[in-house]
Amino acid sequence: MIVIDNLLTLDEVQYFRDALASVPFQDGKNTAMGMAAGVKNNGQADAQHNQVQQLANALLAKLGNHPQVVSAALPQRIFPPCFNRYTQSQTYGDHVDAAIMRIPHSPEVLRSDMSMTVFLTEPETYDGGELVIQTGFGEQRVKCAAGSAVLYPSSSLHKVMPVTRGERIAAITWMQSMVADPHIRETLYQLDQSIQSLINSGNADRQELDELHHVYHNLIRHFAAV
Ligand SMILES: O=C(O)CCC(=O)C(=O)O
Numbered sequence: 001m002i003v004i005d006n007l008l009t010l011d012e013v014q015y016f017r018d019a020l021a022s023v024p025f026q027d028g029k030n031t032a033m034g035m036a037a038g039v040k041n042n043g044q045a046d047a048q049h050n051q052v053q054q055l056a057n058a059l060l061a062k063l064g065n066h067p068q069v070v071s072a073a074l075p076q077r078i079f080p081p082c083f084n085r086y087t088q089s090q091t092y093g094d095h096v097d098a099a100i101m102r103i104p105h106s107p108e109v110l111r112s113d114m115s116m117t118v119f120l121t122e123p124e125t126y127d128g129g130e131l132v133i134q135t136g137f138g139e140q141r142v143k144c145a146a147g148s149a150v151l152y153p154s155s156s157l158h159k160v161m162p163v164t165r166g167e168r169i170a171a172i173t174w175m176q177s178m179v180a181d182p183h184i185r186e187t188l189y190q191l192d193q194s195i196q197s198l199i200n201s202g203n204a205d206r207q208e209l210d211e212l213h214h215v216y217h218n219l220i221r222h223f224a225a226v
């Protein structure tokens, strides 16, 4: 599970929230697949609406260009983000996201390897609404600052706690990774992050850095299915 701080600036968050205030929302059950429909109680911005599609595309472009997202997910395909809203005790009970998703308006399908929530409301403006993810090390509860995001394995059971005050607005998406194996993907992420912090430390030896880059790219070449 990876938290990405300040994926969006506060101005961008404000822009998304203002735009979402004037688009139609529908019952989230409409888009829940299989078992998930029984436990899903939220609102979802109408994905057919022109302005919602523009917002989704703007966020999609941002995600595809974000170095930490790219490093952690190695995305091959990203589902156009959906925007959801929880108010007045709305909740999404325990579920696992569908493994295969049809990409709207495209012949392509996507295997969900990583799920992402981008928080669009400040945590102090609502109670509840934590995203609770089951991991091998127990339950992780996340409630990020507006503009920050969490990336977690789509294979994990997760839920959104009831919102008991205010409203929680978020963008959610799924990514198919070029590296299907979560352990290898995580190790590649660690290697890349170590290389980045060496670069940022300013005292890395140029030749050693080149060698590490060489290793990283050859591992990607070996493991990435494109
Ligand atoms: O809103 C969230 O943080 C996650 C929602 C979710 O799990 C889903 O829509 O599949």
Ligand SMILES: [Fe+2]
Residues within 6 Å of the ligand: 095, 096, 097, 115, 158
């Ligand atoms: Fe989910």
